[in-house]
Amino acid sequence: MEHTDALRKLWRLALGGEAPKGLKSERWKEMGWQGTSPETDFRAGGYMSLENLVWFAEKEPERFKALSTKANGRRSQFEYPFAVAGVNLTFNLVEMFEVKQEGPTTAAGACFARLIDLDDEAFERAYVLAFETLDREWLSYPGGATYMEFPVVLKATKERLARAMNEAKTLEEVRANLD
Template sequence: MSKCPQIIQLSQHLNHVSDNQRFAGANQKELTNGAINTVMLVKKINPKIHFQFVISFGQCVEQIWGYRQLLAEVEELRKTTYDADNFRHEEKLYDLWAKLMPNEVLDGRITKQWQYIGFQGDDPKTDFRGMGLLGLENLLAFATEYREAASHVLSHSHHPVYGYAFAIVGINLTKLAWTLLQQGDAKTYFYNTARNLPTIKLFHQFYSYLFYEFDRYWLECKPKDIMEFSSIKDSFESNVRNALQDPTAVFRINLSVDTI
């Protein structure tokens, strides 16, 4: 909101750098120090008197433009279409199966087995349209970093009464996590959790928490059938947004599962 030309220029430069995902490494340190020095010069702040300013403002710069950079990184993944001819994409998909179903071998690339982990048809690639590669990255991170929790949730998805499509629900929750990030509601979580720059790993952790908690909430609601998904998801989203309004909010998957 500053009207000072130097501050405006500084802000615009930091925006450009973070939007292009170059706020990292040695560049990050140089930019942060440059921002501190610019503000101290313009505002006539004496670092010998206000020594805490250098530390506190530096952390603010890292958090604010780190969050903006994370937005750009997440958006790039969301816009990346799943490509069955891309070896890395296919490798991630097979890895997802291996993490969730370690004791069952796939019959082939296109098979009804995918429906067991919650994809709609025989070929999972069609389900990634809405959230692109981000949907797969989120599912794989949940299954990798929180393997026991993911297995726990997958077993619930096969409940004879309250079952649901694990992967499809997961992709819907990717959209929720992305929306909360885009709209800024998630800043509370990232600012309270990240020691320095918010990273994509932290976004995956945020997503994993949402998936784990949604599963718990879904079972608590005891839905009559899957047709209640939209209303329950909306109610869950409202609860999450309310929780994020708490300035001390830090989400974490249940410790008893998280540490297995």
């Protein structure tokens, strides 16, 4: 799927209706993109980050909606930009799972190698777990974190997920270790 087609699909899944011609719209900001055209926000996560957001919206629509709209539970005064957080999570998971390396050298990388052998969508499922963990970390700050604290929250999320993956053999075990 071409990136413009993927963006149109993400629009339909997240915002409803058809994306505008040329894909420029203020409505992208509702999803947590920084500008009127999300193409400028991909940077580190690349096209894979868009694929992950589309997968999340399509395969886990209730969780996607709850996190993207910040609808559930006590919320922060300052919320993180959902879509940009997704781009950052993709980049961090690729790094943590050592996706671009020959073989795993860390416990998280070894765990991911086991998980992907069991489930072709293990990366995407771990991505959803990472998003839920990021949201919990964000809200764990008194009054919620601020935008300036996003890098610290992202680092804490990555560390928490790495600890949860130690010795886990399934995604269910990873999820249980996160709770």
